[in-house]
Amino acid sequence: MIKNYSLGLLAFILLLGSCNNSSKTASAEQDTVTRASLNKPEEIQQISEVITRFARAYLSQDNEKVNALIHPEHGLAVIYRPGVMDDFKLVDSFDIRNPVPAHYLYTTFENDKTLTFEALPEFQCDTDKWTKYGFMSDTTKTSVTHLLDTIMKYQGEYNEVKYDEATLKKVSILEDGSYRVILNPTDEHFLIFHVKQFEGSWFVTLLDRSYGNCDA
Incomplete structure (x- = not known):
């Protein structure tokens, strides 16, 4: 028994x-958000153009050229870290004189790296170093991010922040199916952003100012 x-x-x-x-x-x-990998020569040429144009415009601090690469209807999401937890702000345009957040200036640096398509580097907080350096984008179908969704989840859980339907929709439009880019010639200098295609044209949809900073 x-x-x-x-x-x-x-x-x-x-x-x-x-x-x-x-x-x-x-x-x-x-x-998991399904996203097709880019491997056709014309696709690589198109995404390469918007990535390199944005990097040049940002590093030269040219508002007009940066804003030409931001979707006029959907705008740009900027991720930052005001404390322990990441947050984001949705903006219609980019202004070098009015950074997000206000105390974290948009700085420039020298870049001699050439864009390559490969697995992205990681920043290790225990050593304050990147696992590798360069100018990289991962266009495989497995390199999908959920940064904005994750931020909203934790902000809602811990800070009781509530997001309206318009914000939820815009967040989905800006990040879902986007491709992440990391330019990091050194440990101290880096630029991280996402690009996405809308009806045949490529735009910058997200600027990540949090990753690579372990101050909090």
Whole structure:
């Protein structure tokens, strides 16, 4: 009797674990945004052009040229870190004289790196160094980010911030399906942004001013 009870209990535990694993797998699949990889020569040429144009315009602090690469309807999302937790601001245009956040100036630096398409580097806070240096974008279908969604989740959970439907829609438009770019010739100098295609034209949709900073 005891043996049969033990076997039954073991079977129930195994079944429960199987259900939990299935639930986690399903959740992970739902959180994944499908995005096609770029590999055709004309696609690479188009995305290369907008990436290099934005980097040059930003580093030369040319408002007009930067804003020419920001979608006139959807604008730009700027991620920053005001404290322990990341936050973001949606702006219609870029202004070198009015940075987001106000105390973190848009700085320039020398760049002699050539754009390549490969896995992106990571910044390691324990050493304050990047895992590699260069000018890189990952255009594979697996390099999808959920930065803005994650920020909204934590801001809602810990700071009780509520976002209206218009913000949720714009966030989705700006980040879903975008391609991340990291320009980091040194540990101290870097520029991180996303680009996305809208009806055949490429625009810069997100500026990440948080990643690569471990002050908080």
